Amino acid sequence: MVASNVKAFEIKVPATSANIGPGYDVMGLSLSLFLLIKATVDPSAEQTHPTNIAISYDDINSSGVSLDPTKNLITKTALYVLSCNGLKGLPSPTHLHISNNIPLGRGLGSSGAAVVAGVVLANVLAGLGLSVQRQLDYCLMIEHHPDNVAAALVGGFVASYLTDVDRPLSIPASESGKPQEKSAGDADSVQQPPVGIGHYLKLGCSKKIKAVALIPHFELATSKARGVLPPSYTTKDVVFNLQRLAVLTTALGQETPDPWLIYHAMEDKIHQPYRQNLVPGLPEILESMDPSNTPGLLGICLSGAGPTILALASDNFDAIGNRMKELVEKQKEGLTASFKVLDIIQDGVQCKSIDSVSLNSSL
Ligand SMILES: Nc1ncnc2c1ncn2[C@@H]1O[C@H](COP(=O)(O)OP(=O)(O)O)[C@@H](O)[C@H]1O
Numbered sequence: 145m146v147a148s149n150v151k152a153f154e155i156k157v158p159a160t161s162a163n164i165g166p167g168y169d170v171m172g173l174s175l176s177l178f179l180l181i182k183a184t185v186d187p188s189a190e191q192t193h194p195t196n197i198a199i200s201y202d203d204i205n206s207s208g209v210s211l212d213p214t215k216n217l218i219t220k221t222a223l224y225v226l227s228c229n230g231l232k233g234l235p236s237p238t239h240l241h242i243s244n245n246i247p248l249g250r251g252l253g254s255s256g257a258a259v260v261a262g263v264v265l266a267n268v269l270a271g272l273g274l275s276v277q278r279q280l281d282y283c284l285m286i287e288h289h290p291d292n293v294a295a296a297l298v299g300g301f302v303a304s305y306l307t308d309v310d311r312p313l314s315i316p317a318s319e320s321g322k323p324q325e326k327s328a329g330d331a332d333s334v335q336q337p338p339v340g341i342g343h344y345l346k347l348g349c350s351k352k353i354k355a356v357a358l359i360p361h362f363e364l365a366t367s368k369a370r371g372v373l374p375p376s377y378t379t380k381d382v383v384f385n386l387q388r389l390a391v392l393t394t395a396l397g398q399e400t401p402d403p404w405l406i407y408h409a410m411e412d413k414i415h416q417p418y419r420q421n422l423v424p425g426l427p428e429i430l431e432s433m434d435p436s437n438t439p440g441l442l443g444i445c446l447s448g449a450g451p452t453i454l455a456l457a458s459d460n461f462d463a464i465g466n467r468m469k470e471l472v473e474k475q476k477e478g479l480t481a482s483f484k485v486l487d488i489i490q491d492g493v494q495c496k497s498i499d500s501v502s503l504n505s506s507l
Pocket residue numbers: 179206209210216217218242244247248249250251252253254255256258318319320364365366367448449
């Protein structure tokens with residue numbers, strides 16, 4: 145039992161797999177792996193930080209993550225949203241207990257989930273009443289590509305684009321490895337998001353499809369994997385991706401998935417060929433596994449910026465995961481990996497008071 149003036153909320157944000165082959169910075173899928181935050185607001189608690197925020201983690205996935213509210217990505221994001229709304233911190237002392245099941249730096253959208261959690265946290269705890277569209281604007285000021293955050297906000301298979309804004313979206317970068325010029329929350333660093341920067345559309349995804357995520361046991365910062373991409377592409381490669389992306393948007397939604405249609409529609413020439421040197425086993429998996437030799441397989445791609453490799457499948461999930469694991473582990477002495485069979489979930493971020501009253505509908 146908690147005292148009556150103490151309030152507690154739970155925020156649950158899904159992992160996401162971005163790109164899905166040809167949809168670089170466009171497509172995202174929400175997966176059944178979650179970042180969970182329990183926020184306990186206790187007006188009578190001792191203030192331990194000027195921002196009124198105290199942080200703890202209970203999991204090994206997040207070792208190395210800062211517990212300083214001005215540096216931690218979740219709270220740094222929340223402080224940015226608060227500062228845009230004239231607040232220097234949370235209104236009352238708040239303890240955040242974080243259980244993060246999304247491995248960091250693996251291409252499963254941990255940073256996108258952290259950014260979405262920060263925006264929702266500020267929205268709920270300061271009673272800002274931000275719409276989902278406005279929450280997306282805030283997310284995009286920090287995570288500059290829309291694919292992960294749009295899918296984490298609204299759930300499902302999501303297509304998104306950014307408005308061509310006339311000034312850079314230059315709030316502290318979320319991607320690990322990027323320098324932070326100022327802490328969010330500094331009054332002089334506040335840059336309000338333009339209204340309506342991001343747009344999204346939820347697409348159909350057959351209930352028969354699951355995602356097999358092969359997760360190598362090493363981190364690859366998204367900033368590093370973006371750094372290897374070329375500044376321009378040939379018309380031929382762009383057309384190759386556009387053709388596949390157009391087909392993929394509908395192919396995954398067909399009730400009975402067509403394996404070869406999806407398999408070819410998940411091919412890519414914009415990012416995977418440039419990133420494959422950073423991801424041992426990706427070329428070998430793409431070359432050796434297809435629907436003719438792997439029953440149930442629908443398609444394979446790099447998940448986000450990697451190193452996770454994602455197979456979409458309608459059957460034989462464990463066999464597909466084991467085969468991918470074998471192919472990755474044989475590339476390099478000492479390299480290990482594991483796999484998870486995940487559902488594609490239709491709910492985006494959920495926020496509820498601990499007595500289960502829903503506070504944030506993602507739809
Ligand atoms: N739950 C979290 N709490 C705090 N920081 C996080 C959390 N999740 C991700 N991050 C930050 O995001 C970084 C990983 O981001 P990134 O390189 O984009 O990889 P990913 O593919 O997992 O999104 C971490 O090193 C950490 O700084």
